[in-house]
Amino acid sequence: MSRRITPLADPVPGPASHRLAWLAADAAGVPVGSAFLRLFTREGQDHLAELEIAVHPAERRKGVGSELLERAVAEAREQGRRRVVAGTAADTPGDAFLAARGFAKVLGLTFARLDLSQAAQAAQADADAVAARARPGYRLRAWEGVVPDELAETFTASRRAMDDMQVEDADFGVVVWDVERVRAAARAVAERGDLLHTVVAVDESDGSIAGFTEMVVPGDGEGDGRHYGTGVLPEHRGRGLARWMKTESVRWARERHPRLSGLLTDTADGNAAMRAVNDSLGYRPTHRELRYQLDL
Numbered sequence: 001m002s003r004r005i006t007p008l009a010d011p012v013p014g015p016a017s018h019r020l021a022w023l024a025a026d027a028a029g030v031p032v033g034s035a036f037l038r039l040f041t042r043e044g045q046d047h048l049a050e051l052e053i054a055v056h057p058a059e060r061r062k063g064v065g066s067e068l069l070e071r072a073v074a075e076a077r078e079q080g081r082r083r084v085v086a087g088t089a090a091d092t093p094g095d096a097f098l099a100a101r102g103f104a105k106v107l108g109l110t111f112a113r114l115d116l117s118q119a120a121q122a123a124q125a126d127a128d129a130v131a132a133r134a135r136p137g138y139r140l141r142a143w144e145g146v147v148p149d150e151l152a153e154t155f156t157a158s159r160r161a162m163d164d165m166q167v168e169d170a171d172f173g174v175v176v177w178d179v180e181r182v183r184a185a186a187r188a189v190a191e192r193g194d195l196l197h198t199v200v201a202v203d204e205s206d207g208s209i210a211g212f213t214e215m216v217v218p219g220d221g222e223g224d225g226r227h228y229g230t231g232v233l234p235e236h237r238g239r240g241l242a243r244w245m246k247t248e249s250v251r252w253a254r255e256r257h258p259r260l261s262g263l264l265t266d267t268a269d270g271n272a273a274m275r276a277v278n279d280s281l282g283y284r285p286t287h288r289e290l291r292y293q294l295d296l
Contacts, residue, residue, distance in 0.1 A: 002027045003064065005071060015184055016042045022071050024055075024064050032059040035068035039079055045173030049076040051086040053094075065097055077296050083171055084296065090288040103292035107170035108269040112283035113224070113262050116254060135201070135239055138210060140248055142199045146186040151209065152179045155200065158209040161231030170291050193219035199249045201232070201241045210236035213245040221257040227265040230274065243277045250281060 003026060010019035017040045024033040033055035040048045051072055055065045076084050086103065088094030099105065147155045159177040189196040200212045211232035217225040227249070232241045253260055265283060267274045 003032070003067070004029075005067060007071075013041075015181075016040060016045070020072075020075060022068055024068055026059075032056050033064040033068055035072045037072045037075060037084075039076075039081065040173065042176070044176050047080075047082040048171065048173050049079070049081040049084050051076075051084050053086075053097075060093060066101070069101060073294070073296070082296055084294040085171065086292045086294075087289055088292070090290050095290060098292040101294075103294045104169075105290055106293050107291035109266045109289045109291070110269055110275065110285055111264065111266045111287050111289065112278050112285050113264050114250065114281065114283045116260050116262050135241060135244055137204055138201045138236075138239070138241065138244075139204055140199060140245065141202050142197065142248065142252065144195060144197050145190060146183050147198070151200070152182065154207070154209045155198075155212065156182050158200070158212055158231070158233060161211060161233045162229055164234070169293075171293060189216055195219060196228075197249065197252060199245045199252070201236070201245055203236065211241045211245060213242070213249050215249050215253060215263070217253065217257055217260065222259045222261070224262040224264050225253055225257070225260055227263065230277075242274065243280065246277060246281060 003024060006023045006025065008021040008023060010021070013019075017038050020037045020039065022035045023031055024035075025031050033053070035054075036052040038050040038052075040046055040050070049072075051069075053065055053068050053072070055068075073084060084103075086098055088098060090108070141151075143151075156177050156179050159175075159182070162175075186196050195217045197215045197217065198212060200209045202208070203210045211230075213230040214228035215225055216228060227246070230242055230246060250263060253263060263283075265278055266289070267278060269288075
């Protein structure tokens with residue numbers, strides 16, 4: 001059966017990337033698959049392209065995915081990218097597809113969920129009380145949306161807490177944060193209608209931020225919220241700050257958004273410390289995802 005691949009492009013490029021796309025259709029013009037290629041444009045990540053391929057289950061094993069992959073990889077080379085990255089759920093057709101086409105498996109991620117039902121809240125009461133105890137020399141502070149001006153510089157500096165994140169052999173490039181990028185990220189969440197909530201641990205000796213955790217809640221306050229980054233600067237680790245901040249973030253979500261049903265998080269399989277924090281707060285694994293890379 002003849003097939004047509006139509007190239008498309010995202011009409012609104014983002015501040016750090018832009019996307020290309022291909023739509024596969026059968027002879028009757030019915031879509032059977034798609035590919036999206038995100039080309040990162042900021043210095044430190046401009047060697048990367050991120051690939052997403054989807055094929056209708058009834059059309060798999062007919063060469064649709066392979067043809068889309070060939071188009072996308074050729075474009076990545078044309079655009080001067082040195083590495084294509086892709087993610088997929090473990091033990092799925094996507095997992096087997098990437099492994100069979102030269103991609104190397106470089107990172108495993110465990111996804112987990114905290115049930116916010118009344119029963120789950122009661123089960124966590126004791127753990128939350130312990131985690132909520134003050135940490136000598138630190139205080140918590142929180143805000144919604146864009147970071148307050150007086151904390152912008154120290155909050156931006158605290159982003160280096162993620163620089164040594166345990167990501168096995170995965171290449172995420174070098175993300176260089178400045179105040180405007182931090183503010184732009186917060187504005188992007190608001191523009192799509194969601195709410196960004198940030199909790200930080202402040203070092204009382206000098207007022208600097210020692211660590212942070214971020215959560216995004218749907219604009220209507222229903223469904224599941226999602227934890228974004230959680231990090232503690234190396235010089236402040238070993239004091240329980242991550243659990244303290246994350247516990248406060250969960251408490252805020254329960255009190256401010258009682259219609260939320262759960263909270264989602266994901267952690268690299270090698271990050272035993274953060275997985276232990278999540279386990280202690282009642283998060284339960286839901287599934288695993290894998291990150292693959294193809295060197296060009």
